Every structure is written in structure tokens, then in C-alpha cells.
Amino acid sequence: xxxxxxxxxxxxxxxxxxxxxxxxxxxxxxxxxxxxxxxxxxxxxxxxxxxxxxxxxxxxxxxxxxxxxxxxxxxxxxxxxxxxxxxxxxxxxxxxxxxxxxxxxxxxxxxxxxxxxxxxxxxxxxxxxxxxxxxxxxxxxxxxxxxxxxxxxxxxxxxxxxxxxxxxxxxxxxxxxxxxxxxxxxxxxxxxxxxxxxxxxxxxxxxxxxxxxxxxxxxxxxxxxxxxxxxxxxxxxxxxxxxxxxxxxxxxxxxxxxxxxxxxxxxxxxxxxxxxxxxxxxxxxxxxxxxxxxxxxxxxxxxxxxxxxxxxxxxxxxxxxxxxxxxxxxxxxxxxxxxxxxxxxxxxxxxxxxxxxxxxxxxxxxxxxxxxxxxxxxxxxxxxxxxxxxxxxxxxxxxxxxxxxxxxxxxxx
Amino acid sequence: xxxxxxxxxxxxxxxxxxxxxxxxxxxxxxxxxxxxxxxxxxxxxxxxxxxxxxxxxxxxxxxxxxxxxxxxxxxxxxxxxxxxxxxxxxxxxxxxxxxxxxxxxxxxxxxxxxxxxxxxxxxxxxxxxxxxxxxxxxxxxxxxxxxxxxxxxxxxxxxxxxxxxxxxxxxxxxxxxxxxxxxxxxxxxxxxxxxxxxxxxxxxxxxxxxxxxxxxxxxxxxxxxxxxxxxxxxxxxxxxxxxxxxxxxxxxxxxxxxxxxxxxxxxxxxxxxxxxxxxxxxxxxxxxxxxxxxxxxxxxxxxxxxxxxxxxxxxxxxxxxxxxxxxxxxxxxxxxxxxxxxxxxxxxxxxxxxxxxxxxxxxxxxxxxxxxxxxxxxxxxxxxxxxxxxxxxxxxxxxxxxxxxxxxxxxxx
Numbered sequence: 001x002x003x004x005x006x007x008x009x010x011x012x013x014x015x016x017x018x019x020x021x022x023x024x025x026x027x028x029x030x031x032x033x034x035x036x037x038x039x040x041x042x043x044x045x046x047x048x049x050x051x052x053x054x055x056x057x058x059x060x061x062x063x064x065x066x067x068x069x070x071x072x073x074x075x076x077x078x079x080x081x082x083x084x085x086x087x088x089x090x091x092x093x094x095x096x097x098x099x100x101x102x103x104x105x106x107x108x109x110x111x112x113x114x115x116x117x118x119x120x121x122x123x124x125x126x127x128x129x130x131x132x133x134x135x136x137x138x139x140x141x142x143x144x145x146x147x148x149x150x151x152x153x154x155x156x157x158x159x160x161x162x163x164x165x166x167x168x169x170x171x172x173x174x175x176x177x178x179x180x181x182x183x184x185x186x187x188x189x190x191x192x193x194x195x196x197x198x199x200x201x202x203x204x205x206x207x208x209x210x211x212x213x214x215x216x217x218x219x220x221x222x223x224x225x226x227x228x229x230x231x232x233x234x235x236x237x238x239x240x241x242x243x244x245x246x247x248x249x250x251x252x253x254x255x256x257x258x259x260x261x262x263x264x265x266x267x268x269x270x271x272x273x274x275x276x277x278x279x280x281x282x283x284x285x286x287x288x289x290x291x292x293x294x295x296x297x298x299x300x301x302x303x304x305x306x307x308x309x310x311x312x313x314x315x316x317x318x319x320x321x322x323x324x325x326x327x328x329x330x331x332x333x334x335x336x337x338x339x340x341x342x343x344x345x346x347x348x349x350x351x352x353x354x355x356x357x358x359x360x361x362x363x364x365x366x367x368x369x370x371x372x373x374x375x376x377x378x379x380x381x382x383x384x385x386x387x388x389x390x391x392x393x394x395x396x397x398x399x400x401x402x403x404x405x406x407x408x409x410x411x412x413x
Numbered sequence: 414x415x416x417x418x419x420x421x422x423x424x425x426x427x428x429x430x431x432x433x434x435x436x437x438x439x440x441x442x443x444x445x446x447x448x449x450x451x452x453x454x455x456x457x458x459x460x461x462x463x464x465x466x467x468x469x470x471x472x473x474x475x476x477x478x479x480x481x482x483x484x485x486x487x488x489x490x491x492x493x494x495x496x497x498x499x500x501x502x503x504x505x506x507x508x509x510x511x512x513x514x515x516x517x518x519x520x521x522x523x524x525x526x527x528x529x530x531x532x533x534x535x536x537x538x539x540x541x542x543x544x545x546x547x548x549x550x551x552x553x554x555x556x557x558x559x560x561x562x563x564x565x566x567x568x569x570x571x572x573x574x575x576x577x578x579x580x581x582x583x584x585x586x587x588x589x590x591x592x593x594x595x596x597x598x599x600x601x602x603x604x605x606x607x608x609x610x611x612x613x614x615x616x617x618x619x620x621x622x623x624x625x626x627x628x629x630x631x632x633x634x635x636x637x638x639x640x641x642x643x644x645x646x647x648x649x650x651x652x653x654x655x656x657x658x659x660x661x662x663x664x665x666x667x668x669x670x671x672x673x674x675x676x677x678x679x680x681x682x683x684x685x686x687x688x689x690x691x692x693x694x695x696x697x698x699x700x701x702x703x704x705x706x707x708x709x710x711x712x713x714x715x716x717x718x719x720x721x722x723x724x725x726x727x728x729x730x731x732x733x734x735x736x737x738x739x740x741x742x743x744x745x746x747x748x749x750x751x752x753x754x755x756x757x758x759x760x761x762x763x764x765x766x767x768x769x770x771x772x773x774x775x776x777x778x779x780x781x782x783x784x785x786x787x788x789x790x791x792x793x794x795x796x797x798x799x800x801x802x803x804x805x806x807x808x809x810x811x812x813x814x815x816x817x818x819x820x821x822x823x824x825x826x
Contacts, residue, residue, distance in 0.1 A: 013449050015439030016627060016636075020431050022454070027428030036426050037461070039454035041435070048450075055468075182427055193526045196485055203486075212457075213485045214424050215565075223424065278719070280698070284705025285691075288698025288719045295773050295806055297697075303725045306691070306701045306717040308710075312759065316716075346725065360708050368518065388519045392544045393708055395567055 001172055001179070003034045004056040007041040008049060008067035008077055009151055021066050021156055028160060032169050033179035034062070044068055049080050057144050062168065067151035069134040077148050078121070078137065085139050085146075087121040095126060095135055102133060127163040129155050136163060180210075180227045181234050185245055187252040188219035188261060188406035195220050198249050205244050209237055217395070217402040218261045219254070254409050261405040262294050268412040269300035269349070276408065277346035278304035279317055279338035281329065282356040282372060287401045302346040307338070317341030317353075328367070330355050335373035336384050343377050350411065351377045352404050359393045372400045376407045383407055414585060416447045417469040420454040421462060421490055422480035422564055434479050434569055441573060445582050446592030447475070457487045463497055470557050475581065480564035482547040484526050490561050491534070491550065498552050498559075500534040508539060508548055515546060540576040542568050549576060591642040596651055598658055599672060600665040601632035601819035608633050611662050618657050622650055630808070630815040631674050632667070667822050674818035675707050681825040682713035682762070689821065690759035691717035692730055692751035694742065694768040695785060700814045715759040720751070730754030730766075741780070743768050748786035749797050756790050763824065764790045765817050772806045785813045789820045796820055 005022050012019050022039045030036055037060060042048045044067075056063055068077035082089050096110075096118040103110050117133045120126055127136030127147070132155040139146045147164055149156045172179060187195060192215045199222075202211045210225035224241050228234040246253060255264045269276060278287050288304045291297055305316045310329055313319040318341045323333045335353045343351025356372025363369035369391055375384035387403050389396045418435050425432050435452045443449055450473060455461045457480075469476055481490035495502050509523075509531040516523050530546045533539055540549030545563055549572040552559045560577055562569045585592060600608060605628045612635075615624045623638035637654050641647040659666060668677045682689060691700050701717045704710055718729045723742055726732040731754045736746045748766045756764025769785025776782035782804055788797035800816050802809045 007452075012436075013439060013452065014443040015436040015441070015449070016625065018431060018433050018436040019452075023425070023428040023431040025428065026426060030427040036428070037456070039420075039426065039432075039452070041452035043450070182429070184429070191521075193484055193524055196526060197524070210423075210487075212423060212487050213483070214429070215483075223429065225423075278698075280701075282705075283702070284710070284714070285693070285698030285701025285717065285719070288693075289696070289702050289810075290698075292695075292697025292719075292721065293807070293810075298721050301697070301721050303721045303729075304698065304719040305729075306698070306705075306719070308705065308714050308716045312716045358705075362711075370518075390519075390544050392567055392571075394706070395544065397702075397706075 001034045001062060001168065001175065001177075002037050002060040003029050003062045003064060004037055004060045005039045006049075006052055006056070006063060006065045007039065007151075008044060008065060009041075010044055012041050012067070013043055021151065021153055024153070024157065025064055025066070025160060028165060029064075029168060030182060032165060033172050033181060034168060035180060044076055046076060046080050049076070050084055053084060053146070057146075061144060063144065063146045064164070065146070065148040066156050069137075069148060069150045078119070081124075081137065081139065081146070081148055082121040085121065085123070085141060087123050089119040090122045092118050092120045092126060095120060098128070099133060127159050130158055130162070131155055138163075176229060178227050178229045180225050181238070183224045183226070183238055183242070184214075184257050185222040185224070185242065185253050186219060186255045186259060186261075187222065187249060188254050188402070188409060190220065190249070190252045192220050195222075195249060195252070199245060200248065206241070207237075209241050211241070217398040218405065219252070219402065254406075254413070260293070261402070261409060262290050262297075265405060265409050265412055266291070266294045266297055266300055268409070272412070274349035274412065275300050275302050275346075276350040276352065277302050277342045277348040279342035279351065279353045280304060280306050281308060281313070281338070281354060282358040283354050283397050283400050283404075284308065286397050287352065287354060287404055290401050290405065302348050305342055305345070313338065317345070330357055330367050330371055330373060332373055332375075332384050332386065335375035336377070336382065339375040339377040339382070339384075349379060350408060352408060353377075354400055354404055356387075356396065356400060358396045358400075359391055370396050372396065372403070374400065374404045374407060376404070376411055378411050381411060383411065414447045414475060414581065414588065415450050415473045416442050416475045416477060417450055417473045418452045419462075419465055419469070419476060419478045420452070420480055420564075421457060421478060422454075423457055423487075425454050425480070426456055434564065434566055437566070437570065438477055438479070438573060441578060442477075442581060444595045445578060446585050446594055447581060457481055457489050459489060459493050462489070462493050466497060466559070470559075474557060476557065476559045477577070478559065478561040479569050482550075482561060482563045484529055484546070491532070494537075494550065494552065494559070494561055495534040498534065498536070498554060500536050502532040503535045505531050505533045505539060508533060511541070512546060540572050542572055543575070544568055544571055551576075589642065591640055593638050593640045594647050594651070596637045596639070596655070597627075597670050598635040598637070598655065598666050599632060599668045599674075600635065600662060601667050601674060601815070601822060603633065603662070603665045605633050608635075608662060608665070612658060613661065619654070620650075622654055624654070630811040632665075632815065632819065667826070673703075673706070674815070674822055675703050675710075678818060678822050678825055679704070679707045679710055679713055681822070683709075685825075687762035687825065688713050688715050688759075689763040689765065690715050690755045690761040692755035692764065692766045693717060693719050694721060694726070694751070695771040696767050696810050696813050697721065699810050700765065700767060700817055703814050703818065715761050718755055718758070726751065730758070743770055743780050743784055743786060745786055745788075745797050745799065748788040749790070749795065752788040752790040752795070752797075762792060763821060765821060766790075767813055767817055769800075769809070769813060771809045771813075772804060783809050785809065785816070787813065787817045787820060789817070789824055791824050794824060796824065
């Protein structure tokens with residue numbers, strides 16, 4: 001079942017807002033087994049919308065539209081669709097009743113502007129919107145389903161969840177045709193090209209499945225796409241591919257799908273009643289922020305120290321002034337002493353120390369911008385590694401956090 | 414000048430990642446006066462990409478592509494473009510040298526797989542990518558410019574900023590047609606609707622210009638759009654609108670365009686030889702991370718303490734155990750003591766304390782999720798404010814940082 005998404009609205013087109021709706025819808029319909037073929041964002045403009053409908057109807061079974069259903073002059077979706085399907089707008093008694101109730105429950109009256117929301121195409125199906133004033137509108141013509149939804153994310157999600165996803169699932173079930181589902185394995189501590197070499201030529205084991213390499217600051221994600229007519233078939237194929245990948249690169253795999261390194265590390269720590277604290281220099285709090293991004297992290301994260309000056313490193317973490325004067329703040333010795341110092345200060349199972357040259361200034365021939373020393377100290381073990389990232393301050397900081405979490409994961413798993 | 418954006422990649426298509434690149438590019442090219450007509454996201458698939466290029470070339474002057482330039486089997490952009498423009502891929506000596514240097518500086522070797530990155534279409538122009546291994550590629554054929562860039566946001570932004578935006582600005586200048594430029598005034602400490610009331614009915618002073626209210630976690634941005642044939646004309650109109658806005662809401666304006674609150678605060682601190690330190694509970698390092706996001710922040714940011722436990726608040730910051738036991742960790746008293754404690758510990762001009770209930774758990778009837786106390790203490794003055802944000806952990810943390818920076822700005826400006 002081929003699905004295309006059409007986003008209508010200048011505010012998305014000129015980049016005023018990021019199109020989170022498209023990602024949400026694409027993810028939701030892919031999960032149930034639909035095949036998304038295109039996202040298209042167009043202006044609040046009749047001709048362009050009609051051309052887009054014409055074009056996508058020839059290759060798709062379902063068109064999902066968002067935006068342009070509001071009460072102001074630039075909301076064109078409803079009249080354009082009515083015209084496109086040779087329909088007329090009529091006042092819906094049912095929706096007018098809903099509007100009155102909705103307004104009354106908020107201590108407001110239905111104004112003339114709002115009343116326009118009850119005008120709907122005569123032959124369309126209305127999809128109730130529990131949290132807003134604009135209903136979703138569904139046309140089913142010539143085996144193509146066209147659904148228009150409001151652009152407000154929560155209203156769109158409500159209509160998708162209550163109406164559109166169940167309808168599509170039913171259609172998919174009726175078809176019984178093979179469809180594709182996606183799963184992700186998350187790796188850390190290995191570069192994209194090395195991972196590809198480790199896994200070998202994908203065509204030799206993929207069959208009808210697909211494999212994509214998706215790098216980010218925490219590692220490389222492996223996205224597996226499996227196709228089959230039944231859930232059983234798809235599950236079997238997924239397990240086949242996953243077991244090959246695990247056999248070849250399993251030691252780098254820390255989780256799956258939407259998990260983060262912080263979440264996985266947190267799970268391991270919690271399970272063992274272990275705790276962690278952080279001593280950050282160049283990352284300035286970014287590692288603490290990543291760890292505490294996890295709800296409930298207060299059970300295993302005790303705190304940390306941000307030491308942006310040498311004095312603070314000595315005073316707060318017991319770093320040796322002699323080492324600072326001789327080998328310097330960005331060194332193996334100082335990273336290790338920071339990790340040990342914070343571990344002791346907070347009485348945690350693990351301590352992490354990060355010190356580096358984030359840039360753009362502060363680099364030298366032997367310690368260029370991007371040089372970052374990271375140390376993780378545990379009860380029986382410690383590991384201190386020099387990383388050489390690049391010239392970009394933000395990326396150096398993000399990659400330092402990813403690397404530190406990866407090192408911690410290796411020790412706690 | 415009509416621009417279309419083409420995003421290539423299954424990970425965007427199936428909603429695994431949100432298409433932030435499209436918004437960034439759309440915003441950047443709109444700002445310099447281009448007209449964005451469509452965003453289109455397609456699969457890593459040859460036929461669909463060629464059809465999309467064919468379609469959009471007829472109505473656009475510029476096509477900006479992102480994605481599909483990596484080193485693995487699913488990266489098709491380069492070979493498809495070469496084929497599309499009847500070109501061949503040849504090894505670029507210049508880029509091979511860059512690759513070797515790039516890898517050497519990271520202590521790695523150029524593998525056979527990486528070496529493929531140096532294969533470029535013979536007749537295309539290469540756009541150097543200072544932070545990654547894939548260059549941008551530019552074709553200029555039949556008065557249509559087609560640029561392919563990596564999908565990694567920072568690499569794309571680097572290539573856009575260094576090459577594509579200057580090129581488009583030059584073309585616009587040659588055209589000399591009236592075009593629209595956008596400028597932004599940044600406000601903090603006032604809600605969108607109050608700011609709108611303060612500014613009054615925009616149609617009474619806008620003329621041919623436009624004004625948009627864009628809220629984010631740091632405040633409300635005012636985007637001014639001015640149209641004119643010459644830079645002089647546009648500058649004059651921009652200054653006219655800006656002076657009206659400053660007259661009515663100037664006391665909330667902290668900066669303009671791409672500035673951040675951290676940058677502006679840093680400028681003020683540096684100018685006065687002042688310094689700041691942070692004591693963070695619920696934000697877990699996010700405030701320190703925001704401050705140290707600014708290059709050169711080590712001059713005015715000394716460090717901080719992340720105290721996720723009550724013990725750490727007492728031990729590290731001298732918070733009163735009695736207050737913790739009676740009024741609790743999320744209170745005016747504790748926020749103030751945290752700010753005072755860290756200010757004293759680090760010997761800085763200002764100290765900031767944040768303590769709150771980020772959620773999703775930990776709320777109570779009198780301190781629901783979203784309750785955050787923030788205190789800023791300076792040499793002569795201090796300010797402690799209770800904020801009531803919402804139910805979302807991530808948003809609560811981001812808004813806490815924005816509010817703390819806004820409070821600090823008020824004190825240091």
C-alpha cells in the first residue's frame with residue numbers, strides 16, 4: 001500500500017517550523033506495514049496543490065494531507081478538495097453541534113469565523129477531532145483514499161490514531177499482500193566504514209531484505225527492512241538478518257530501535273544498583289545533560305562537576321597541579337584524575353572525566369582542536385582514551401559525549 | 414529565484430529522523446530573498462530521483478539535494494547525478510589529498526571504501542566540506558543549478574554557508590529584481606500574546622513589510638520581512654520597522670538574527686570582566702552546556718556543580734539540610750542557596766541555581782511536574798523566580814535553561 005504525505009503551508013515551506021508531522025505520520029504508517037513513497041511540502045496555493053494531487057494519485061493508494069484546515073483566509077485545503085472532487089461544501093449539523101459543545105465547554109461562543117469549520121464537502125466522510133474545531137476529511141474515490149487533517153500536531157495525531165491508522169490496518173489485512181517492516185540495531189564504538197567491512201557484502205545475505213547504515217554522534221544504526229505477507233514470515237526474516245549481524249558485529253550492538261545510549265547505560269546501572277558521576281571540562285555539562293535526559297535517572301546519576309578552569313580541577317577534583325603544569329589540562333593524566341576525583345567525591349560506582357580542546361581556538365601542534373581525552377573509572381577497571389575529532393566545536397562536544405557514553409556502556413554492560 | 418529542496422533517504426521517508434535540514438535550508442535561502450516552491454523527500458532509489466529532478470527542473474532555478482553521499486551501498490546520489498547529466502565519475506586528486514589529511518589527523522587510514530568518496534563527476538564543481546569526507550557537488554546546466562550535499566546537518570550547513578548561499582546571493586544581485594529579506598529581533602521574558610499587545614496592530618505600521626511572531630524556548634523572535642529593489646531601500650525599511658518595534662518592546666530585545674542568549678550574556682560578561690558559575694539539579698548540565706556552547710566561554714564561565722541528590726546539595730553547595738527536610742529540594746530557599754553556594758565555591762561574579770520537577774514522575778499536588786525554581790545571585794542583587802512549565806520532561810528542561818539565561822541577561826546587561 002503506497003502512501004504519500006502532502007504538507008500544506010508556507011510556514012513549513014519557508015522553514016519557519018520543522019515538519020515534525022511528516023516524520024510522525026511516516027513512522028506510524030511504516031510501522032503498520034505501509035510503504036511511504038514521498039513527502040511533499042507545498043504552498044497554500046490552489047494550482048500547486050491540485051497538480052500535486054494529480055501527480056501523486058497516479059502512483060499511490062493513500063494521500064495524507066496536513067495543514068490548511070484552519071478558520072483564516074489562507075486555509076485553502078477544504079475548498080480545493082471540494083472543487084477537485086466536484087463536490088460542494090454543506091453545513092454539517094453533526095459538526096455544528098460538536099462545535100457548539102466544544103466552545104461551550106471552554107466558556108466561549110461559536111463565532112461566524114468558527115462556524116465555517118462546520119462546512120464540509122457533501123460526499124466526504126468526516127473524521128472527528130476530539131481536541132480541535134476542524135474535523136479530518138476523507139475522500140475515497142477510484143481506489144485512492146485522500147485524507148485531509150489539521151496541521152496542529154496533537155489534532156493530527158488524534159485523527160490518525162482514532163481513524164486513519166485503523167482504516168489502513170484493515171485495508172492491509174484485506175489485501176494480505178507482502179509488506180515491509182523496519183527494525184534498527186544500534187552500534188557504538190565503530191566507524192561506519194569499519195562496520196561495513198565487518199558485516200561484509202550485504203547482497204550475499206539480504207535476499208529480499210534491505211540494510212541501511214545510519215551514523216550519528218552516538219554510533220552507527222543498522223536499519224533492517226524485511227518484507228513478507230504475514231507477521232510470522234517477517235519476524236522469521238528479521239531474526240535471520242539480526243542473527244547474522246549480531247554474529248559479525250554483535251559486540252558493538254548496544255540496543256535497538258528508539259533506545260539511546262544513556263537509556264541503555266541507565267538500565268544496566270539500575271539493574272546492578274550501580275551509580276555514576278561526571279567531571280566535565282570541554283563538554284561543559286553536555287554529558288550530565290545526556291544522562292539526565294532519561295526519566296528516573298536520579299536513581300543512578302548522582303551528579304558531577306563542571307571544571308572549566310585549572311583551579312577548579314585542582315580544588316574540586318584533586319587534579320595534580322604539577323601534571324597541569326607539565327603535561328597540561330588536555331592529557332591522559334588529567335582525564336584519569338578527573339574521573340577518579342569525581343567518583344570519590346560523589347561516592348559513585350563509576351566516574352567519568354572529559355578534557356579536551358573543543359575549538360575553534362586553543363589548539364596547538366601537539367594538541368590540535370578536536371583532541372579529547374576521556375576516562376572512565378570503575379571499581380575494578382579503568383579505561384582512558386584519546387580521541388581526535390574535527391574542527392567543529394559543537395560536533396566535538398557531541399562526539400565526546402557519544403564516546404564517553406560508549407566507553408561507559410562497554411564497562412557496565 | 415525559485416528553489417526546490419530534495420531530501421534523499423529512506424530514514425527521512427519512513428520517519429526515522431525528522432527533516433530538520435529542509436527547514437534550515439528553506440529558512441536560509443528565504444532569508445537572502447529566494448522563493449522556496451517545494452520540499453520533496455524521496456527514497457534512495459534511482460528512478461524516483463530522476464523523475465523528481467525532471468519534474469522540478471522545469472519550474473525551478475535551483476535544486477538543493479541532501480543525503481545519499483555516504484560511503485555505503487545505499488548512497489546513490491553521486492552515480493545517479495553523474496548518469497543524469499551524462500557525466501562520468503573520476504578520482505579527484507585534490508579530494509583524495511583532503512581525504513588522506515582528514516584521516517591522518519584522526520589517526521586513521523584511507524580504506525578502499527573511503528577512497529570512493531574521492532570519486533566525483535568530471536564536469537561538476539566540487540564544494541569543499543571542511544568537516545566530513547563527502548564534498549558537495551554542483552552542476553550548472555541550462556540555467557538550472559543542482560547542488561548535492563551530505564545529509565549530516567553540520568556538513569550540509571558548512572557547505573551551504575561557505576559555498577551555496579554566497580553563490581545564490583551573487584545571482585540575486587545580478588538579477589536586481591525586488592526581493593524580500595528577513596531579519597529577526599530576539600526577545601526574552603515576555604509571552605507571545607503580551608508581546609503582540611505591546612506592539613499593537615501590525616497593519617498600521619507594516620506597509621509592504623511583514624511581521625511574524627516565532628516563539629521558542631529562549632523567548633519570542635520577531636521576524637521582519639522587507640521588500641525592495643535595492644539594498645539601500647530594504648535597509649531603510651528594515652530600520653523603520655525595527656525602530657517602531659524597539660520603541661514599543663525594546664526592553665525585552667536581547668539580540669538579533671542568529672545570536673543566542675548565551676552569546677549575548679557572554680558578551681556582556683566579557684566586557685565587564687565578570688564571570689558566572691552554575692548549580693544545576695533538574696537540568697543536569699544543560700545550562701552549563703548552553704553557556705559553554707559559545708566559543709571562548711572559558712573567559713567568563715568558570716564551572717559548576719550538578720547536584721542530583723540532596724546529599725550533594727548539602728555537601729557541595731552548603732544547602733541547609735533543615736530547609737531540604739521542611740520546604741523541600743524544589744523551593745525558593747534551596748534555589749537561592751544553590752546559587753549563592755556555587756557563586757562562592759567558584760568565586761564568580763554571578764551564580765545560578767536551578768531546582769525543579771522535570772517529570773514525568775516526582776510531582777505532587779503543591780509541586781506538580783513542571784515546577785522549577787531558578788535563582789540568579791550577583792554582587793549587589795539577586796532574583797529568585799518560580800516557573801510553572803508543562804508535563805514534558807524535555808521541554809521543561811529546555812525552558813528552564815531559557816528562563817535562567819533570560820534572568821541572567823536581565824542582570825548583566
